[in-house]
Amino acid sequence: MSPNTCWLCKILRAGENGISSKVPLDEVLQWSQSFENLITSKHGPMIYKTYLKTEHSDENIEFWLACEAYKKITSQRKRTYVAKRLFTNYVQPQAPREINIDSPVKKLIIRNMQEPTESCFDEAQRIVYRQMERDSYPRFLESKFYQQLKHRLQTDGNISSVH
Numbered sequence: 797m798s799p800n801t802c803w804l805c806k807i808l809r810a811g812e813n814g815i816s817s818k819v820p821l822d823e824v825l826q827w828s829q830s831f832e833n834l835i836t837s838k839h840g841p842m843i844y845k846t847y848l849k850t851e852h853s854d855e856n857i858e859f860w861l862a863c864e865a866y867k868k869i870t871s872q873r874k875r876t877y878v879a880k881r882l883f884t885n886y887v888q889p890q891a892p893r894e895i896n897i898d899s900p901v902k903k904l905i906i907r908n909m910q911e912p913t914e915s916c917f918d919e920a921q922r923i924v925y926r927q928m929e930r931d932s933y934p935r936f937l938e939s940k941f942y943q944q945l946k947h948r949l950q951t952d953g954n955i956s957s958v959h
Contacts, residue, residue: 819843821949828937831929835860844933847941853932855893856924859886863921867914879912887920897923 819839827834834840841861848854862882869875886895887905897920908916936942 818949818952819945821946824946824949827942831925831933834933834936835925835928843945844936847936847939848932850941851932851935855886855895856928856932858893859895860921860924860928862886863917866917869914875912875914879909879916882917883909887917895920895924896927 823837823839826837827840834844841857845854845857845861848857859882866875866878866882869878883891883905885891885893887897887902888894889902901919901923905916905920
C-alpha cells in the first residue's frame, strides 16, 4: 500500500483526524475550482495539510492557519505571546518550521515584534498563500492523493454530507 493510500484511508476513517463522517463529494470537487475554495472549506485545510506532509512542506499551511487564528486574538498580552511563538517557529533564521519569505519581509516582522498588531504577519501570510497556490496546489490536484479521494467518494454508494 502506498503512503498516499495510507493517508487517504486515515482521512476517510472517523477517529484520529476528527472527521466524524466522510468528506462530502461536492466539497472535494469544489477544491479543484480554486485554491480559495480548498483553503476556506470545512475539510480542505486539514486534507491539504495531510497531502503537504507527503511533500514535507506542511509548514506553509500550518503558518497560514496559525496566522488566521492569530488575527482573531483580541488580548494584547496573548497576541504578543503568540506573535513570539509564530516568529520563533516559522520566521526566524533556522526556525524549526521555517517558511520561505524574503529578507525585507522578515525585517518588517522583526520591527513589528516590538508591539505586535493583528496585521504584523499579513505580508508573510500573503507570500505563503501565493506559494501554495502557485506551487503545491496544482500538484495536489494532480496527485494520486486527491484523485483517489475523489474516486473513492464518487464510487461510494453511501456518500454522506457533513453539515
